[in-house]
Amino acid sequence: MRWQGRRQSTNVEDRRGKSRIGGKSTGILGIIIVLVGAYYGVDLSGITGAPTVSPAQQTPIDSQLEAQLNELSRVVLADTETVWGNYFAQHGSQYTPATLTLYTAGTQTACGTGQAAMGPFYCPADRKVYLDLSFYEDMRQKLGASGDAAFAYVIAHEVGHHVQNLLGILPQVHQAQREVNQTQANALSVKLELQADCFAGIWAHYAVNQNILETGDIEEAVRAAEAVGDDHLQQQAQGYVVPDSFTHGSSEQRMTWFRRGLNSGDVNQCNTFAAN
Incomplete structure (x- = not known):
């Protein structure tokens, strides 16, 4: 992936090495955060005020790799700003970029306490994507997925949730989930996540x-x-x-919708809510 030396986004908040997990949680109970995956098979997408983790529990990452991932993340974010800036402009509106917040171990968000064990996530309440760069090593060592493009997909997926938020899709789905049973709410979550995968495909x-x-x-x-x-x-x-507990979709579904965005480059092809 050609990312070295390219334009980097300035919409980045760097909290690495700074403790943001002490004191009273400022999270809003019931606000849902959206993750790239139900990490390690446990659905954490409804957690607020989660317990913190210590740096010792993280997957180690050396300083050179961390510096490279820092640059890569900012470049990918800049590319998503170009993609979605063009889309919104073509539809007569202006794209408001998400802020990428880099942190270590744990941090406070408008959705509660975020922690590295949850994986990357998007908080709609503050319109920020939260990322601990050590997730790159978690992907490689624990999930069997590695490489610059794999990490870029993760970022593009979370930005996809931000686009859903701006388009009004995210709040509509969250409202609908409050009015149905758990199985139906899970099915809505799957459609939301698969659409974010399709949006990541549009970046690709x-x-x-x-x-x-x-x-x-x-x-x-x-x-x-x-x-x-x-x-x-x-x-x-x-x-x-x-299957009834799925909140993000099967591997086959996730690959299919990512490829759909990739092959078409068309947001209209990403209507997972109209698909069977």
Whole structure:
């Protein structure tokens, strides 16, 4: 993936090495955060005020790799700003970029306390994507997905949730989830997550057209989508799969919708709510 030396977004808040987890939680009870995956088979998307983790519990990451991931993340964020800035402009409005907040171990958000064990997540209340860069090593060592493009997919997926928020999709789904049973709420969550995967595919479509992605990069991103499928994570965590509890979609679904965005580059092809 060609990211070195390219334009970096300035919409980044760097909290790395700064403790933001002490004191009273400022989270709003009931606000939902959206993650790239139900991490390790456990659905954490409704957690607020979660317990904190210590740096010792994190996957180690060396300073050189962290510096590279810092730059990569800012470049990918800048590319998503171009993609979605163009889309909103074409539809007569202005795109308001998400802020990427880099942190270590744990941090306070407008949705409660975030922690690295949850994986990357988006908080709609403050319109920020939260990312502990050590997740790159978690992807490689624990999820079997590695590479620059795989990590870029994760960021593009979370920005996809921000786009859903701006379009009014995210609050509508969260309201609908409050009015149905748990199985139906889970099914709505799956549609929301698959659409974010399709939106990540739209970023990938742009990256291919701009010669940003190189040979093998698409395969890396697809493998990452496969790795965070609910069936894969549940099988890994507990040895069996419970489809009614899916909140993000199966590996096959996630790969399919990512490819749909990738191949079409068309937001209209990402209406997961109209699909069976």
